[in-house]
Amino acid sequence: MTLLYIVLATFAGGLLSVLVAASLTVAVLARLVKSLVSLSAGILLGTSLLNVLPEAFESRTAQPQTLFAMLLGGLLFFWLLEKVELYRHVHHHEGDGHHHHHHFDAEQAGRGGLTVLVGDSIHNFCDGAIIAAAFLADARLGLATAVAIVAHEIPQEVGDYIVLLNAGFSRAKALLFNALSGMSAVAGGVVGYFLIGSFDGVLPYLLVLASSSFIYISVADLLPQLQQRLAWRETLAQVLWLGVGLGVAFGVSRLLHGAH
Numbered sequence: 001m002t003l004l005y006i007v008l009a010t011f012a013g014g015l016l017s018v019l020v021a022a023s024l025t026v027a028v029l030a031r032l033v034k035s036l037v038s039l040s041a042g043i044l045l046g047t048s049l050l051n052v053l054p055e056a057f058e059s060r061t062a063q064p065q066t067l068f069a070m071l072l073g074g075l076l077f078f079w080l081l082e083k084v085e086l087y088r089h090v091h092h093h094e095g096d097g098h099h100h101h102h103h104f105d106a107e108q109a110g111r112g113g114l115t116v117l118v119g120d121s122i123h124n125f126c127d128g129a130i131i132a133a134a135f136l137a138d139a140r141l142g143l144a145t146a147v148a149i150v151a152h153e154i155p156q157e158v159g160d161y162i163v164l165l166n167a168g169f170s171r172a173k174a175l176l177f178n179a180l181s182g183m184s185a186v187a188g189g190v191v192g193y194f195l196i197g198s199f200d201g202v203l204p205y206l207l208v209l210a211s212s213s214f215i216y217i218s219v220a221d222l223l224p225q226l227q228q229r230l231a232w233r234e235t236l237a238q239v240l241w242l243g244v245g246l247g248v249a250f251g252v253s254r255l256l257h258g259a260h
Contacts, residue, residue: 002142003193006135009146010128010189014182016150017157018175026165029158036155038238040148041222042245047148048214050253052134055141056207067208074212079220081122120160121184127153128188130213133196133206144252145210149185151245152217157182 021029056067127149135142157178164174196206226238 002135002139003190005139005142006128006132006189006193007186009131009135009142009150010185011183012146013127013150013153013185014124014157014179017154017161017182018179020154021158021161021178022171022175026162029162033155033158033162035237035241036151036158037222037225038241039245040152040155041218041226042242042247043148043151043249044214044218044222044245046246046249047144047252048211048218050249051141051144052207052211052214054253055137056204056211059204061201062204067204070205070208071212071215074209075216078213078216082220120156120181123156124153124182124185125188125191126213128185128190129192129196130188130206130210131185132189132192133203133210136193136196136200137203137207140252140255144249147248147252148214151248152222153182153185 020032024032053071056062057064131142131146131149134145160181161174161178164177165171169177196202226242230238
């Protein structure tokens with residue numbers, strides 16, 4: 001059953017992002033992404049600091065100093081991956097207020113399109129392995145982790161979709177590329193299940209590595225996008241969506257501790 005849960009959870013992110021992208025116009029997606037970025041930042045931060053890290057530090061097989069070193073190493077690792085454009089996150093589009101030069105997205109999805117797709121596939125594969133590690137540690141923790149990843153996956157994949165459309169891709173072709181990239185999470189989940197399941201002792205370290213991924217995405221990618229001069233209504237909306245995300249993570253944390 002654990003493997004089934006992992007496959008369903010990893011499949012959900014890719015499927016939901018494609019369905020959202022296919023059902024809405026680019027203008028609506030652009031507005032939706034702004035809210036989802038705030039929501040996913042709250043969920044990722046809350047999940048990592050309230051759920052995943054506490055679970056890892058409750059383990060009796062790993063020393064706290066070693067886990068903190070793993071957290072530091074993970075943050076630096078994901079920073080290096082993004083430096084070589086293999087762990088990038090796309091949440092923008094032409095005219096989104098980021099002040100990119102004209103045809104920026106066409107260049108990103110044209111000349112660098114392969115790198116974007118390869119990077120997203122690697123990112124999704126890692127997400128799948130993270131979900132597998134969480135489910136192997138605790139089914140409820142796996143659910144919390146899957147919710148956090150799906151919350152981030154939707155704006156990420158929608159952002160990729162918008163970039164590809166701005167570069168001249170047809171809707172069908174852009175959706176196909178997004179779907180193929182999203183399915184790499186399923187592969188990561190299945191591989192993670194069989195590899196991690198044989199080494200229970202590494203679970204705390206993998207959970208810390210997962211947390212470092214969530215924290216890095218939130219602090220280095222999502223929160224900076226919210227640091228813009230906006231009208232008070234838009235700022236309030238950002239804070240509210242961030243609070244909703246933290247609330248979701250806190251609610252799941254209460255359920256987890258109640259189960260223990």
